[in-house]
Amino acid sequence: MTGEPIVSIRNVTKKVGRATIIDNLSFDVPQGEIFGFLGPNGAGKTTTIRMMVGLMSITKGEIKIKGKNISSEFEQAIRHVGAIVENPEMYKFLSGYHNLIHYARMIPGITKERIHEVVSLVRLENRIHDKVKKYSLGMRQRLGVAQALLHRPSLLILDEPTNGLDPAGIRELRDYLRFLTRTEGITVIVSSHLLSEMELMCDRVAVLNKGKLIDVKLIQDFIGSDHAAQNYLIEALPAEHALAAIRDIDGVKDAKPVPEGIEVVTERDRIPDILARLVRMNIQIYGVRAQRQSLEDRFLEMTGGEQIG
Amino acid sequence: MVNLILNENMKLYRRWRTWIMVAVMIAAVLIGSIVEWYYDNKDAQNGIAWQEQLKQEKQHNEKMVSDPEMDEESRQWFQEQITLANYRLEHNIRPESGTMWDGINGSAELVILITLFTVIVAGDSLAGEFTTGTIKLLLIRPASRLKILVSKYISMLMFGLLLLIILFIVSVLVNGLIYRFADMDLPLVTVDSAGEIVQRNMVANLWQTYLLNGVATIIFVTMAFMISSAFRSSAMAIGFSIFALFAGSIIVELFQAYKWSKYVLFANIDLSQYLAGRPYQEGMTLSFSITVLVVYFIVFNLVSWLVFTRRDVAS
Numbered sequence: 001m002t003g004e005p006i007v008s009i010r011n012v013t014k015k016v017g018r019a020t021i022i023d024n025l026s027f028d029v030p031q032g033e034i035f036g037f038l039g040p041n042g043a044g045k046t047t048t049i050r051m052m053v054g055l056m057s058i059t060k061g062e063i064k065i066k067g068k069n070i071s072s073e074f075e076q077a078i079r080h081v082g083a084i085v086e087n088p089e090m091y092k093f094l095s096g097y098h099n100l101i102h103y104a105r106m107i108p109g110i111t112k113e114r115i116h117e118v119v120s121l122v123r124l125e126n127r128i129h130d131k132v133k134k135y136s137l138g139m140r141q142r143l144g145v146a147q148a149l150l151h152r153p154s155l156l157i158l159d160e161p162t163n164g165l166d167p168a169g170i171r172e173l174r175d176y177l178r179f180l181t182r183t184e185g186i187t188v189i190v191s192s193h194l195l196s197e198m199e200l201m202c203d204r205v206a207v208l209n210k211g212k213l214i215d216v217k218l219i220q221d222f223i224g225s226d227h228a229a230q231n232y233l234i235e236a237l238p239a240e241h242a243l244a245a246i247r248d249i250d251g252v253k254d255a256k257p258v259p260e261g262i263e264v265v266t267e268r269d270r271i272p273d274i275l276a277r278l279v280r281m282n283i284q285i286y287g288v289r290a291q292r293q294s295l296e297d298r299f300l301e302m303t304g305g306e307q308i309g
Numbered sequence: 310m311v312n313l314i315l316n317e318n319m320k321l322y323r324r325w326r327t328w329i330m331v332a333v334m335i336a337a338v339l340i341g342s343i344v345e346w347y348y349d350n351k352d353a354q355n356g357i358a359w360q361e362q363l364k365q366e367k368q369h370n371e372k373m374v375s376d377p378e379m380d381e382e383s384r385q386w387f388q389e390q391i392t393l394a395n396y397r398l399e400h401n402i403r404p405e406s407g408t409m410w411d412g413i414n415g416s417a418e419l420v421i422l423i424t425l426f427t428v429i430v431a432g433d434s435l436a437g438e439f440t441t442g443t444i445k446l447l448l449i450r451p452a453s454r455l456k457i458l459v460s461k462y463i464s465m466l467m468f469g470l471l472l473l474i475i476l477f478i479v480s481v482l483v484n485g486l487i488y489r490f491a492d493m494d495l496p497l498v499t500v501d502s503a504g505e506i507v508q509r510n511m512v513a514n515l516w517q518t519y520l521l522n523g524v525a526t527i528i529f530v531t532m533a534f535m536i537s538s539a540f541r542s543s544a545m546a547i548g549f550s551i552f553a554l555f556a557g558s559i560i561v562e563l564f565q566a567y568k569w570s571k572y573v574l575f576a577n578i579d580l581s582q583y584l585a586g587r588p589y590q591e592g593m594t595l596s597f598s599i600t601v602l603v604v605y606f607i608v609f610n611l612v613s614w615l616v617f618t619r620r621d622v623a624s
């Protein structure tokens with residue numbers, strides 16, 4: 001995390017009628033990262049995004065973008081933001097080009113050259129003068145990205161950008177977002193209900209469920225325990241000897257007694273060595289079991305049982 | 310702000326719907342004028358000059374005035390017609406019928422079409438962006454919601470004005486061409502409430518009629534705009550406003566006996582009631598109606614503004 005966070009969300013609550021849709025949300029989005037909002041449908045991702053771009057009022061708390069309060073300094077705050085909220089709905093009766101002209105007119109300093117630049121960036125040169133109603137879903141997505149990038153925003157917000165994309169499209173989008181963060185220093189926020197997509201795209205993920213923040217984690221920390229280290233259950237007697245012995249072995253990250261035996265956190269490679277040592281010490285081994293914890297399990301654990309993707 | 314209006318105009322004029330409305334407008338003027346001309350032509354084939362015809366009418370009117378059974382109001386009307394006829398014959402000013410002005414003045418009735426079309430456009434302008442979802446990308450720009458609202462409103466009024474100018478130009482051109490621009494400088498002759506002859510410029514009178522009707526257009530458009538902003542439904546905004554446009558005056562007739570009904574919008578919306586000297590209720594004045602209209606106008610705009618700038622966009 002370098003410097004000021006680009007977005008700071010502080011104690012944000014959103015109530016509609018009596019229902020609390022967002023409940024006391026607080027976190028920062030660091031500059032220059034691809035940041036994910038992850039959560040099942042109805043978690044409050046879109047609502048959070050709507051509040052970030054001023055489409056919805058904030059019941060309690062505040063959201064700042066580049067230090068500007070989105071509620072009280074809307075125009076200064078939104079200037080730095082390009083966004084697609086849910087679907088990229090454009091004027092169907094206008095051409096893609098006239099849609100871009102429309103948004104360009106709303107922000108000072110966007111030249112014709114810049115419009116052509118973003119058009120070629122999203123590779124719509126050949127179809128840009130066609131009416132949007134003739135566009136495919138993918139082309140509309142690309143036009144949506146074009147309008148969001150038009151004014152060189154520092155923050156790009158894409159709500160469920162992978163909806164309707166095939167795996168190749170998702171990979172392409174990821175590479176493209178990476179390209180943007182590297183070359184233009186843009187910060188990107190994407191939301192998704194699919195953990196596997198987040199894993200591919202994001203540097204850091206905020207997990208939301210039922211309007212609450214569950215956790216914010218770097219993606220490698222999030223999935224680290226699955227690839228690098230894992231839980232194994234070793235049944236061995238005498239238990240105290242076994243536990244002390246295992247704790248002394250290289251490569252064992254953690255070991256603790258559980259009712260069924262000893263839970264050991266280590267890498268798969270280390271298992272034969274650990275067992276060999278225990279045998280040499282005359283400790284009797286009755287069973288070894290890998291306690292595989294999948295990404296989905298981790299997620300279930302974090303959100304408390306809510307099904308995902 | 311100028312850019313926002315340019316945007317609204319782009320969204321308006323790059324749609325077929327808008328140009329169909331313009332075409333229907335022009336067609337209505339053409340058909341109306343040609344029908345008018347056809348019947349005037351039939352009359353003229355009797356070969357009687359306007360002076361002769363006017364004299365015949367005058368004789369008939371004089372008979373009516375001397376009829377003892379005649380009520381006072383009608384007697385007064387016939388008396389006015391006689392005064393007019395005398396003035397025309399004396400100053401050699403022919404009546405409008407059988408000239409280009411007949412068709413042009415008749416076309417002024419088509420302002421109701423302008424109201425209808427502008428109401429449709431206004432009802433859809435805001436609500437349509439909500440139903441299609443384009444409102445989201447529109448509002449996440451550094452332009453306040455108030456500015457966006459005002460730009461839409463101005464663009465609607467400009468559309469109404471455009472239709473009015475088209476109405477004027479097309480009706481003058483068509484009727485002018487039919488009658489080869491004869492009697493172009495014909496003045497308008499009327500009798501005022503004191504029984505005096507008033508002679509006025511025909512074009513000035515035409516624009517006065519346009520603008521009086523235009524007041525109703527503005528009020529209906531503002532109403533459509535308010536409903537559009539409050540309910541975010543084009544169908545509701547357009548439907549309700551058109552219903553009000555056609556049924557408003559009828560409904561208000563039903564309540565004429567009640568004192569309070571003079572505060573109802575539709576009792577005041579037709580300002581030409583004062584030109585004709587027949588207000589909706591005894592004691593109503595032009596300034597009373599204007600005050601009532603201004604109050605409605607402000608309330609409608611206030612509601613549009615409050616609702617549009619405060620409410621969440623959840624579409």
Ligand SMILES: Nc1ncnc2c1ncn2[C@@H]1O[C@H](COP(=O)(O)OP(=O)(O)O)[C@@H](O)[C@H]1O
Binds near residue numbers: 041043044
């Ligand atoms: N305008 C609204 N009024 C009432 N409830 C809403 C409104 N918008 C969203 N919700 C509710 O808020 C919750 C969060 O929705 P949303 O932010 O769309 O979730 P996500 O984008 O994560 O799928 C859902 O339970 C939804 O039903």
Ligand SMILES: [Mg+2]
Binds near residue numbers: 045046159160
């Ligand atoms: Mg959503």
